[in-house]
Amino acid sequence: MRLRNVKNKEEILKGSKLLIINYQDYLGRWKDLFGNDNPLYIEIGMGKGEFILENALKYPNINFVGIEKFDSILARAIQKIEGKEELPNNLKLIRMDAKDIDLAFRKEVDRIYLNFSDPWPKKRHSERRLTSKTFLTRYDKIFKNDCEVVMKTDNVSLFEYSLESLSSYGYSFHKVSLDLHNSDVEDNIMTEYEEKFTKKGIKINYLLAKKDVNK
Template identity: 50%
Template sequence: MRVRNKPWANDYITDHPHIVIQEPKSFKGKWKEVFGNDHPIHIEVGTGKGQFIAGMAKQNPEVNYIGIELFESVLVNALQKAADDHIPNLKLLNVDAADLTEIFDQKEISRVYLNFSDPWPKKRHEKRRLTYKTFLAKYEEILVKGGEIHFKTDNQGLFEYSLKSLAEYGLKLIYVSLDLHNSDFEDNIMTEYEEKFSGMGQKIYRLEAKCMNK
């Protein structure tokens, strides 16, 4: 993904510490205190411009959401949505997904969303895919027993890889759609990429998997 530099991004993020949490590792095991309630916490790894997670947070006020995005110049788009709409159950983190287990404690998260992740199609880049086994181990560590991973993509190769990777890891597949927008799935919140690709007639693939290894 080509990221357009926004020189003002850092200052804008710094000016909104109530939304973009600074020094998130200091809150490991204390995220319910950040939100001030005992609601379940769902995270999106690779939030992008934030349309999905902002929509989910507004649709489900009984759930707390945390969006994770590495690139500041992308994260500010999600931040603007959160700030403009005053969404109290949404926080954002400007961190790397590789640091998840340093930010969240064991069994602190109820669900992980992976939406339109970089497919890293070359075999030598397999370890960078967010459904590679080392990432699955991180999700498993922070998820409650029975916690879920929800995954969407337009990339058939990545979807097939992810189905195999999750199954081999021992996660239980509980939902698989090979054409989400022509399925009976309800209340789907689309990402910006999803709107773009589905508008071009591309199929959207989706799966849900449950973590039972605890």
């Protein structure tokens, strides 16, 4: 996602009610922050946050944390979300590179959303893909019971890679579609990138994969 530098981004981040700057303080105890025992769903690479906001509004009994690594993108997300009339109390945001994900969560996440993740097409960068073995190993540390990954992408190569990587790591597929919008997947919430690609007639790949956390 390309975005011009947001000049007052530091102030926007500092003044945000949603952004958790000292996320390490909540390691293993996000339920204390949310004040309940509800399931915890996270989105890695949330971009401008439309998807996670809509989820939080639609599912008030699930806690959501959106993760984004770039200040400017996060600042735009915060402006958009905090500009709304009502802030959902089941939504928080973190600025973080997902390679540090296990510094933020420990055995407490129920689902990870990976929406239109960067494909890192060069082979020498394959470990940076969010479905590489390196990341799947990190995810094992943050999931509570079953590991559950939901992925959407326009990128066929990344999708094929992810199917192989998840399968070799012990995940099984509960749903796979090469054309999400013409599938029986219900209650799909579109992301910003999904809308963009769909308008261009590009098909969206979708998977829901699960694994026992101890396997």
